[in-house]
Amino acid sequence: MPLDDVILTATNVSKTFGKKTNTVEALREVSFSVARNELCILLGPSGCGKSTLLNIVAGLEDPSGGGVSLEGKRIHGPARERGMVFQSYTSFPWLTVFENVEYGMKLNGVPKAERRERAEKFIDLVHLTRFRDAYPKTLSGGMKQRVAIARTLANEPDILLMDEPFGALDAETRWHMQEMLLEIVETTHTTILLVTHDIQEAIFLADKIVFLSANPGRLKTILELDFKKGKELKSKEDLIALPGYLECEREITALMRAEAGKSKDDY
Amino acid sequence: MPLDDVILTATNVSKTFGKKTNTVEALREVSFSVARNELCILLGPSGCGKSTLLNIVAGLEDPSGGGVSLEGKRIHGPARERGMVFQSYTSFPWLTVFENVEYGMKLNGVPKAERRERAEKFIDLVHLTRFRDAYPKTLSGGMKQRVAIARTLANEPDILLMDEPFGALDAETRWHMQEMLLEIVETTHTTILLVTHDIQEAIFLADKIVFLSANPGRLKTILELDFKKGKELKSKEDLIALPGYLECEREITALMRAEAGKSKDDY
Amino acid sequence: MTGTVSNSTSSAGMPKPNTPVPRQRFFEFKKDIPASWSVILGIAVWICFFGFWEYAVWQQWTNEILLPGPVKVLDALYTMFAENGFFNDVLISVWRVMFSFGLACAVAIPLGILMGTFRTVEAFFSPFVSAWRYLPAPSFIPLLLMWFGAGDTQKLALLFIGVIWFLITLISDHVKAVPADLIRTSVTLGGSRWQVLRTVVVPASLPNITIAMRQMLAVSWTYLVIAEITAADAGIGAVMMRAKRFLHVDEIMAGILVIGVLGLFFDFLLRQVYRFAFPYLEGRS
Amino acid sequence: MTGTVSNSTSSAGMPKPNTPVPRQRFFEFKKDIPASWSVILGIAVWICFFGFWEYAVWQQWTNEILLPGPVKVLDALYTMFAENGFFNDVLISVWRVMFSFGLACAVAIPLGILMGTFRTVEAFFSPFVSAWRYLPAPSFIPLLLMWFGAGDTQKLALLFIGVIWFLITLISDHVKAVPADLIRTSVTLGGSRWQVLRTVVVPASLPNITIAMRQMLAVSWTYLVIAEITAADAGIGAVMMRAKRFLHVDEIMAGILVIGVLGLFFDFLLRQVYRFAFPYLEGRS
Amino acid sequence: AEKVKISGFTWPGYGFWHIAIEKGLAPDLDLQYQTIEDPYESFNLVAAGQMDVVSSTAEFTPVGVESGLPIKLVAFGNLSYGTDKIVAGPGINSAQDLVGKEVAVLEGGLSQIFVAMWLEQNGLAYDSVTYRNIIADDAFAAMIGGGVAASEFWEPYGANTLKALDGSSVLAQSKEPYWLQQGVVADGHYMTETFVTERRDTARKTLKAMYDAISWWQDNPTEGNQIIADGMKMSVADVELVLGKDGSRTDGGLYVYDFVEAAQFCGSAPGNPPFEQTNGQINDHWNLVSEWWVKFKLIKSVQAPDKGIECDLHRELYDAGYRG
Numbered sequence A, B: 001m002p003l004d005d006v007i008l009t010a011t012n013v014s015k016t017f018g019k020k021t022n023t024v025e026a027l028r029e030v031s032f033s034v035a036r037n038e039l040c041i042l043l044g045p046s047g048c049g050k051s052t053l054l055n056i057v058a059g060l061e062d063p064s065g066g067g068v069s070l071e072g073k074r075i076h077g078p079a080r081e082r083g084m085v086f087q088s089y090t091s092f093p094w095l096t097v098f099e100n101v102e103y104g105m106k107l108n109g110v111p112k113a114e115r116r117e118r119a120e121k122f123i124d125l126v127h128l129t130r131f132r133d134a135y136p137k138t139l140s141g142g143m144k145q146r147v148a149i150a151r152t153l154a155n156e157p158d159i160l161l162m163d164e165p166f167g168a169l170d171a172e173t174r175w176h177m178q179e180m181l182l183e184i185v186e187t188t189h190t191t192i193l194l195v196t197h198d199i200q201e202a203i204f205l206a207d208k209i210v211f212l213s214a215n216p217g218r219l220k221t222i223l224e225l226d227f228k229k230g231k232e233l234k235s236k237e238d239l240i241a242l243p244g245y246l247e248c249e250r251e252i253t254a255l256m257r258a259e260a261g262k263s264k265d266d267y
Numbered sequence C, D: 001m002t003g004t005v006s007n008s009t010s011s012a013g014m015p016k017p018n019t020p021v022p023r024q025r026f027f028e029f030k031k032d033i034p035a036s037w038s039v040i041l042g043i044a045v046w047i048c049f050f051g052f053w054e055y056a057v058w059q060q061w062t063n064e065i066l067l068p069g070p071v072k073v074l075d076a077l078y079t080m081f082a083e084n085g086f087f088n089d090v091l092i093s094v095w096r097v098m099f100s101f102g103l104a105c106a107v108a109i110p111l112g113i114l115m116g117t118f119r120t121v122e123a124f125f126s127p128f129v130s131a132w133r134y135l136p137a138p139s140f141i142p143l144l145l146m147w148f149g150a151g152d153t154q155k156l157a158l159l160f161i162g163v164i165w166f167l168i169t170l171i172s173d174h175v176k177a178v179p180a181d182l183i184r185t186s187v188t189l190g191g192s193r194w195q196v197l198r199t200v201v202v203p204a205s206l207p208n209i210t211i212a213m214r215q216m217l218a219v220s221w222t223y224l225v226i227a228e229i230t231a232a233d234a235g236i237g238a239v240m241m242r243a244k245r246f247l248h249v250d251e252i253m254a255g256i257l258v259i260g261v262l263g264l265f266f267d268f269l270l271r272q273v274y275r276f277a278f279p280y281l282e283g284r285s
Numbered sequence E: 001a002e003k004v005k006i007s008g009f010t011w012p013g014y015g016f017w018h019i020a021i022e023k024g025l026a027p028d029l030d031l032q033y034q035t036i037e038d039p040y041e042s043f044n045l046v047a048a049g050q051m052d053v054v055s056s057t058a059e060f061t062p063v064g065v066e067s068g069l070p071i072k073l074v075a076f077g078n079l080s081y082g083t084d085k086i087v088a089g090p091g092i093n094s095a096q097d098l099v100g101k102e103v104a105v106l107e108g109g110l111s112q113i114f115v116a117m118w119l120e121q122n123g124l125a126y127d128s129v130t131y132r133n134i135i136a137d138d139a140f141a142a143m144i145g146g147g148v149a150a151s152e153f154w155e156p157y158g159a160n161t162l163k164a165l166d167g168s169s170v171l172a173q174s175k176e177p178y179w180l181q182q183g184v185v186a187d188g189h190y191m192t193e194t195f196v197t198e199r200r201d202t203a204r205k206t207l208k209a210m211y212d213a214i215s216w217w218q219d220n221p222t223e224g225n226q227i228i229a230d231g232m233k234m235s236v237a238d239v240e241l242v243l244g245k246d247g248s249r250t251d252g253g254l255y256v257y258d259f260v261e262a263a264q265f266c267g268s269a270p271g272n273p274p275f276e277q278t279n280g281q282i283n284d285h286w287n288l289v290s291e292w293w294v295k296f297k298l299i300k301s302v303q304a305p306d307k308g309i310e311c312d313l314h315r316e317l318y319d320a321g322y323r324g
Ligand SMILES: Nc1ncnc2c1ncn2[C@@H]1O[C@H](COP(=O)(O)OP(=O)(O)OP(=O)(O)O)[C@@H](O)[C@H]1O
Pocket: A017, A018, A024, A025, A026, A044, A045, A046, A047, A048, A049, A050, A051, A052, A053, A197, B170
């Protein structure tokens, strides 16, 4: 990946919540960048500011200092270019799967025929063709998240932001979702910035891991997963079988342990 | 573990929900047993009836067929002997940590002095001494679950039932909790029957894994984790380093995959 | 194989294969009861009520002028419908409640939605609306007569001010409870403020707004009598008012009965509307 | 090391280090606004209201006898307190509302808890209670007079039946929402039914019961005037009634004002009770 | 002392009970006056056996009797002497102008009969207008708001309406000789049958106390008005508006009957009551009112006066030498 193909840059992003006496410093001067078509993972212990950072990138929060630029342009507020998938199920219950996926395009005035075509393509992509006209209430948690992913992708964002998208799912469903996400990346070449604190998930998905340290959130290190380079991973079994996997998990586990140890009693 | 030291036996437990036209067969003739001081894990794909089975053991549901006996006595309804920890946070918000832990003993008329002593012992055990007089609202999810565990243990059940006790916690906290649970088993020699669908968690914790298959839930296999025998595991790192671990994970992953494949679209 | 597969672990402590005794207790926590029980118990309470009432009258525990028995009330009800054209009064009252309630909704829903969505709107209206909730509606009758005359408008206005303040409060509370993540989703998909309001806030709160409407419609019925006492030529309240002047307590009771039945009926209707309008909701009532 | 640590990835596309522009818009979704804004807006609405009222009177848009200006109303209020012993009436009204509401709670809380806990109890009472919600309380004045005489009891009874049915419904709904897992926890710890009721169901629903009480106390104030019109020798409603007989509209308005202030005050009080009684709750209002 | 329960709404015309209580005019009785604003609720209490005496307008008896209410009209208390008026809004100058319009009255109350008789007096059918049930308290507002063309008022509503509504005028008022003679617009005092029959001595003493109070008030009008104002919790000015200042009974809006006049109206004492009324006119009054209620379809038939009227209490007092 050539360095000049950077799509997103965060520079010295700081964030302090609250006023006067009662402030929480969530982020201190965090800088990193995401290259085009990269799947970048934000990893770090709980409360280190991952969500805050992602929200700033999405434009949902304003940074107290520093800034973020997409394609070289400074960002202001939320926009279609930076679509986001949340941990909570955000598929609109009053719309069918198809209408949900179509929703973003409707907001942006995409003509009906194109809307339909793109929606169906992305519904296919997340394996929900059978449920095209179902309401979210009939779907499992995993399926609801797939609706959210398809909806965001169909809106053709420059970068897809995801905040622990699989965090509320059970272990088994999580696998499926992770594998599906890799499949999607394969097909669509979307740039993704994803927050998690599941180490296995991070290793499985990441091209690059941005690791934050806690209290306040600072950039600890950026890990390029060299042992995965060039390998094709289709399933978790493939990952487990890969040489270097155990070593990598151990290394990140140690990083995590070191950070978490800082506030042992509050886990 | 001698076979005659069995504490809990489930025999041909079946369960059908609903009436007449609209029935769901959740369990079909499941039999297994748990030995004294054993940590037995119920594993299986989502919806295979693990919670239903655990509820039947707890006495919260009546089986449609078959039965469960504890210490040779047929069970009827819930009782102190079979304390349960749920996935949702069930620490009572209106009681402090200490009062929560003391609660079960109060119900059973344990005298005040003993109550106090036992409560403090178990609060120590789950590392909450500093939070003895805090209300649950000030605690994190993991801490709330530790309160629930201490409360159930302080009530001295013959067997501790846990339904995905760490399912709602983030990955990192989950580790800590798992390690703490092993610590507790070490100290108190409690018999535990725990439901999960996290394979790593199952391997890390289990003396024995009861694996259920889906639709309806039947006993697929019972796995004794021989590669762990005699080893002392304190942390996940120890487990990852253990020879045979990867093979075991791969094997269970395959079992899971086979079951889950049955209903591929509904994850 | 790292694990050993053992198939039948059946051994000591096997329970006898007696069929399990289903415990069916009368007072069971949160346990659903058979539908037949519900119906029987629901009928039982009315039998108890009417039975006790008739018994009290029969035993002359109370004065018969002031508390006629249920049979006499039903008799009066029959006469009113069959001979006195009461049906027309009922229609007029229903129309008054519906129309005024519709007006109240037309004001309360947009305002409540704006108050629930924007903190600035809330900060402006909320102190005002909360204070007016305590408004004793009957005291406003003279002002309403002055402003709206003695006709229907005045009665509609009274019914309107009887429910509007609570309705606004309830709706804005429900709108406040719309999950922030739904709004944020729409915003990151490129939704403008107006689009978010229209495509997320409104549909997300609509089911709960319907529930709030159901609750306040019930209150509206309790105001009907007050509204129709003054300057009413027709309507259930007017009939009850006249009955009172001439000590026909059986007719008053018949009026109460009719209002109760109408209230339950419209509650049922709104429940059905809820069901059909929001088929996408999880199995909630 | 499987990963390579790269510390500064700063490269192309670096944004100029201009300080970020904080976007502070007036209408922002669910965005908390500064406390000072709240206060200003809250005061603004009242200034608008009183200003418009005084202006309308000054411009003689309405009849001055029927709608005296705010200054005249405040003047009447002063006279009432200073010269007519209105304070005593206020005390009596407060006592009536509080006492009757206390009684209503004493019935509704246990019944509501039982209805919310046991489906059988619910199946029995629910059809009855729902129907009685539509009860037009004023129509029951004759019966209450007969049963309780013209004294205080009758007024208390009217205030009582004005709120009891809604209160029961609200409370039983809240109790139904007690998480099943809390009950199951207690049961698996060996709790008997009575213990579970006392140590789980009651404390778990108490905060929401308090909220229901707050809502219904507001309704109780709106019934005060109706209750005190009949056979009242003292109380805010009685004073307003007498004022009406001699067309002292300023006194009526003063009465409305006092009821509004009292309502807000008791609402505030219950809010404080809620805060102090349930310190263990997450930061909810 | 024996308890006697009396009720009435806030109206100076019933204020003599307060004087009787305040001045101890019934030494061996414990008179208790209860303000109940809706007279029909007072009659409800009678039905429940919880009230002995009710002061109200004089037209209720036929209705009560037909409903089986155990009640008797025992005295005509006072006559409206100008306090009641039919006031028309702008543009209405005669009865003819009212045809087809709406008139605010108390349905089933005196004011409805007043308006109906006045229409007939002016050569119109009693039902040539639409009656709207709005009591005087609210009718003022209703006239300003439009919708009703005229209304029957008592004070202070009449005067206020005339003042506030430009172009409004008086069409009829109770001080006119015809209305005084007819005695339609009047207050009465009611007693329950059990009270009259089983506690006759007490009933007599109660009635006597009231007439003693009237005499006392005639001698001490200033103090009397003050007692009434305090008892009714109204201002002295409001009392004076209705009862007058000097005890002459003709400088206010009400003419209060003293004992002898009331007894004459009842036919229990010789001689004629004032305003060209006849001895025993109470029976004619009964018939007149009953006929109107039948016309308005509020009762079914006219019954014999003695079903609802009890004049023997006056006779016994008179025979015993009492003269007020
Ligand atoms: N709106 C807010 N107001 C005040 N403090 C906040 C706010 N949002 C977050 N914080 C604080 O900022 C810090 C970072 O929070 P953040 O949610 O970004 O962490 P996180 O890494 O996403 O944690 P998790 O892994 O638990 O999701 C925490 O200390 C949190 O308490």
